[in-house]
Amino acid sequence: QVQLVESGGGVVQPGRSLRLSCAASRFTFSNYGMHWVRQAPGKGLEWVALIWYDGSSRYYADSVKGRFTISRDNSKNTLYLQMNSLRAEDTAVYYCARGTPSDYWGQGTLVTVSS
Amino acid sequence: EIVLTQSPGTLSLSPGEKATLSCRASQSVDSSYLAWYQQKPGQAPRLLIYGASSRATGIPDRLSGSGSGTDFTLTVSRLEPEDFAVYYCQYYGDSPYTFGRGTKLEIK
Numbered sequence: 001q002v003q004l005v006e007s008g009g010g011v012v013q014p015g016r017s018l019r020l021s022c023a024a025s026r027f028t029f030s031n032y033g034m035h036w037v038r039q040a041p042g043k044g045l046e047w048v049a050l051i052w053y054d055g056s057s058r059y060y061a062d063s064v065k066g067r068f069t070i071s072r073d074n075s076k077n078t079l080y081l082q083m084n085s086l087r088a089e090d091t092a093v094y095y096c097a098r099g100t101p102s103d104y105w106g107q108g109t110l111v112t113v114s115s
Numbered sequence: 116e117i118v119l120t121q122s123p124g125t126l127s128l129s130p131g132e133k134a135t136l137s138c139r140a141s142q143s144v145d146s147s148y149l150a151w152y153q154q155k156p157g158q159a160p161r162l163l164i165y166g167a168s169s170r171a172t173g174i175p176d177r178l179s180g181s182g183s184g185t186d187f188t189l190t191v192s193r194l195e196p197e198d199f200a201v202y203y204c205q206y207y208g209d210s211p212y213t214f215g216r217g218t219k220l221e222i223k
Contacts, residue, residue: 035212037160045152045160045203045214059210095159100207101150103171105159 002027002104004096009109012086022079022096022106030054030074032099036081038092039108046092049081050100064090086113117141117206119215127223134191136218138182138204146183148208154217155200163202164189196222 008020022034036048049070050059058070069082079096093108118141128134138149146167152160162171164180167187177192191198199222204215 037214044201044217045154045205047205047212047214050210050212059212061211097160100212101162101165101205102160103162105161107159 002098004098004104004106006094006096006106006109009094009111011112011114013115014087014113016086017082017084018086018111020081020083020094020096020109020111022081024077024079024096024098027098027104029072029077034070034072034079035097035100035102036070036079037095037097037102037105038090038111039095040089040092043092048094051079083111086111088113116211117144117208117213119204119206119213121202121204121215121218123218124216125219125221127221128194129223130194130196132194134189134194134198134220136189136191136202136220138187138189138215140185140187140206143184144206145208146187148206149180149182149187150205150207151180151189152203152205152214153198153200154203160203191220194220 003025005023033052035050051070067085071080091113095108096106098104120139122137149167151164154160168180179190201217201219203217
């Protein structure tokens with residue numbers, strides 16, 4: 001069974017940085033584009049970023065463009081989200097998801113931006 | 116940017132009834148890139164429908180998707196207890212891969 005496990009969430013002060021990881025297993029990671037999707041407490045889903053299977057293209061939501069960077073290491077079967085200049089409105093559960101449309105999702109990692 | 120408007124915001128029905136959920140796009144879209152997801156409290160979303168009408172693996176045939184252009188529908192023919200959840204549509208034809216704001220399907 002496909003497995004996606006996010007890590008790296010926590011409490012961080014506004015303006016600081018955080019890097020999320022998503023460890024993938026039980027499928028050929030290098031064959032799939034990968035997304036980050038977030039969900040603020042009690043709110044709906046917000047797409048954050050996409051990286052192609054080989055890392056050659058990346059796309060971002062306007063709300064994170066210039067602050068967040070999606071990347072991947074296919075040799076480690078791992079997806080990353082580098083989050084800089086964090087704001088209170090970035091507080092959310094962050095999910096990694098496989099493919100477009102996304103047929104497998106991790107369980108999410110909570111990021112709380114608060115002073 | 117495509118904006119997806121889902122209605123109603125909340126739908127209250129009883130088990131055994133039929134549910135009809137709507138997703139309207141702000142401009143005509145290619146139905147090949149319209150998906151529906153289900154999310155239960157404390158869980159990750161689950162892909163139900165892709166390409167507007169194709170069921171994902173393991174999705175029962177009481178769930179069906181339809182539509183084209185700007186208007187799309189998710190239908191649950193006979194509600195089971197496990198169907199009560201929040202449903203999101205998504206357009207994945209181009210960035211940004213927007214989600215609708217969701218429809219909460221609750222037990223009446």
